[in-house]
Amino acid sequence: MWAVRSGGSNLSTGQPVPTNGYLRIGSTTKTFVATVLLQLAGEGRLSLDDTVDSWLPGLVHGHGNDGHRVMLRQLLQHTSGLPDYIGDVVPDLSAAGYRTNRWTTYTSLQRVALAMKHQPSFAPGVGWEYSNTNYVLLGMVIKAVTGHSWEYEVRARILRPLRLTRTLAPGNWPFLPGPHARNYQQFEPGGAMTDTTAAYLPFDADADGSMISTAADINRFFTALVQGRLLAPAQLTEMQRTVGVPADRGFPPDTRDGLGLFWTPLSCGGGYWGHSGDGFGYLVWPATTPDGRTTVTVSLHSRPGDEGTATRQIQDVTAFVDRALCSAHRSPTST
Secondary structure, three states: OOOOOEOOOOOOOOEOOOOOOOEHHHHHHHHHHHHHHHHHHHOOOOOOOOOOHHHHOOOOOOOEEEEEOOOOHHHHOOOOOOOOOHHHHHOOHHHHHHHHHOOOOOOOOHHHHHHHOOOOOOOOOOOOOOOOOOHHHHHHHHHHHHOHHHHHHHHHHHHHHHHHOEOOOOOOOOOOOOOOOOOOEOOOOOOEHHHHHOOOOOOOOOOOOOOOHHHHHHHHHHHHHHHOOOOHHHHHHHHHOOOEOOOOOOOOOOOEOOOOOOOEEOOOOOEEEEEEEEEEEEEEEEEEEEOOOOEEEEEEEEEEEHHHHHHHOOOOOOHHHHHHHHHHHHHHOOO
């Protein structure tokens, strides 16, 4: 295993980035949650074609939202049309807003209630739109099916069997264990870098994006997943059954979405599986080849304030991943 680092982990001290420090993984959490859902489907404890209302009766309703019409499969694949709650919990996108609101906590019920104040983007199953609300609901479904929190099930079903000892779901605990790099967000173009290492609890604390891990643990998870060590063949096939992601959604060209897992083409042919995660001041981008023989996770600890630079930053990350996986593909041995 190779670990490569660049830059400093602290703007004040210039200390180097730790080689295997703890990271906020944001929406990469969704792949862990999706894996638990698919395990439960494989055990016959639920069906992916169950409606949300069959497990969470009366919760998804109002302004055209209807839990009787939305299937669990559609939550997993962002084809539900349900509105995203994120805009409601970021009332002030500024350094002052971050500091003022970062300790505010919400329950899953409150997050869903915020989303239900908005109309759906489309009727279930007829479009694609990324919505964090989908995975908040899936976390609640796990609790309804098992009687345990989604965090408990992730620990019992994934972290312990794979011995991912440096991966955790901290809930409303806002701090990163050490060692870690500090995260910095530029909230406006040309503005100062704000230390955002502490979680923004309004969206860093639920089944849609709360987990903490390391690059090594993320690599081990995705390798085990695509190699069939977490899901039976039928469920892994379901997870990897994809739909196209519209070109204007900020993903690399021709990206496709499975059930908690994205497929991205490679310039050398084929493609890779993964699920990125981001938040104020951080970005992680895991990627693994279909056979799991080569896996890479890139993490960044500062995010720019202007949209153009932010887009180029992600393009640079995806180009780096493309070069790394294509180089491994051409090499006579895998790393």
